[in-house]
Amino acid sequence: MQPYRNRDYARHLLDRLQQEATRPVSVMEVCGTHTVAIARSGLRELLPKNIRLISGPGCPVCVTDDLDLDLVIALAREPEITMATFGDMMRVPGTSSSLLEARSLGADVRVVYSPTDAVALAVANPDRQVVFLAVGFETTIPTVAVAVEQAVQQGLRNFSIFSLHKLVPPVMEALLTDPEVRLDAFINPGHVCTILGTEPFRFIPEKYGKPCVVTGFEAVDIMEALLMILQQYNQGRPSVEIQYKRAVRPEGNAVARGYIDKYFTPVTACWRGIGDVPGSGLALREEFAHLDAQRRFPITVTPGKRLKNCSCGQVLKGLKLPYECALFGKACTPMKPVGPCMVSTEGSCAAYYRYGTQRVGGAV
Amino acid sequence: MCLAIPSKILSIKGNTAEIDVGGNTKEVNIILTPEAKVGEYVLLHAGFAIQVIDEQSAEEIFDAWEEAYAALQK
Structure with a gap:
């Protein structure tokens, strides 16, 4: 059988979900790629009424705090700075501007595909201070760590990073302890888990009694994961299970985690709309402080007013x-x-x- | 943003691999997946291979949903 192509299998999954969804259950997906897959597939409309899918803080771009972004934009406007970042960041609004607007007013802001492209930019432009605006979850952070390693090895004096990285397990715990938020289970972010594996999520079933399933990005993957979640839920055996076995191993990618630990240390980070979450951000370790743009270029801005009426x-x-x-x-x-x-x-x-x-x- | 796409390794030289993405070849960094071998499939993210994956499953997932969705609408 080719399970991911088989229409009968999809029908079977939907029937099984109908059977298992005997009471209301709210499931949060903590990954923007899942949010897109669910919207694109039309899955939400096909599911039993008892299953409610809610989208969480699963996009590192979206959770970047507007006041953090104000600092980045102020730094980008400094004449000696070349700011490099992923394309998604260009239009994200700070309290009064975006990087795209700053660029249109003369700031040197470049879009790169990989963090190592920013290192190459520094090598090619020795008279510029290249700052890589580092956003991303655990999937992306190891690639930034490798870029930092390249800069260290090459002794670059004109490369630094502005770390706005975010870590997923701490914000999941923040949501679980938020009295406003009601959720019964998580669809775990598939590609974050290729790096982290399952261990960092064990607190979810063990401390909070909630099921979570590491999930792939096809609609059939998501249906399979929902079935696994309902079975955990109905049988009262919450645990961390992997549906996305073709890409995720329980142990994750230890080499990639080693890179994160070598260069970064956890700090409190501010998530847009959520606030400060202890241990949910990463700063460069003290021995690499010279590569930390926040320490190399101390910038202050008058705090702007946060967006009004925006939900x-x-x-x-x-x-x-x-x-x-x-x-x-x-x-x-x-x-x-x-x-x-x-x-x-x-x-x-x-x-x-x-x-x-x-x-x-x-x-x- | 955590989008990652499966692709096949065609050749390896040091930490750089030439890979096939939908018929195009591209160079990526494989320092995070030192176990990756020629002929295997990896997940690509931001110019890096981040995990070696199961080849057969990788091929099976493509274009999977449209057919199923059409069937479920009936």
Whole structure:
């Protein structure tokens, strides 16, 4: 059998979900790629009414705090700075501007595909201070660590990183302890787990009694994972299981984790709409402080006013669905985004907007 | 942003591998997957291989959903 292509198998999964969904269950996906897969496939409309899918803070671009971004934009405007980052970051609004607007006003901001491209940029432009704006979860962080290693090995004096990395397990715990948030299980981020494996998520079943399943990115993967979640839920045996076995091993990628640990240490990070979460960010270790843009270029900005009427914070916590925001599709569209969830292609609002997701299933 | 795509390793030289992505060849860094061998499939992210994956499954997942979705609509 070719399970991922077999229509009978998909029908079978849906029937099994109908049988198992005997009581309401709220499942949060903590990965923007899942949010897009769910919206694109139309899966939400096919599922039993008892299964409510809610989108969490699963896009590292969307959770970048606007005040952090103000600092980045101020630094990008300094004449000696070349700011390099992933394309998704360009249009994310700070409190008053974006990197794209800063570039249109003369700042030197470059889009790169890989963190190592930023190192190459520094090598090719020795008279410029190249700062890599490092955003990303555990999937991306090892690639930044390798770029840092390259800069160390080459003794580069004109390369640094502005680390706005975020770690997934601490924010999942923050959601589980938030009295506003009601969720029964997690669809775990597949590619974060290729690096982390299952161990860092064991606290979810063991401390909070919630099922979680590491999930692939096809609609059939997600249906399989939901079935595994319902079975855990109904049988009262919460655990961390892997549905996405073709890419995720229980032990994850130890080499990649070694790179993270060698160069970074956990710090408190501010998540847009959620606030400070202890241990959920990463800063360069003390011995690599000379590569830390925040320490090399101390910049202060007057704190701006956060966005008004924007519900991204509630969307990121699964408290609202995108179309429940007053701005959705009116004042806020992918062409003219107000909040970060509409900017990134993997933002919940952008995914709902693009795929015209029907208004079914409510938020908490 | 954590998007990662499966692709096949065609050749390896040091920490650099030439890989096939949908018929195009590209060079990627394999320092995070030192166990990767020629002919194996890896997941690519930001210019790096981040995990060696099961080849048969990788081929099976492509274009999977459209057919199933059409069937489920009936």
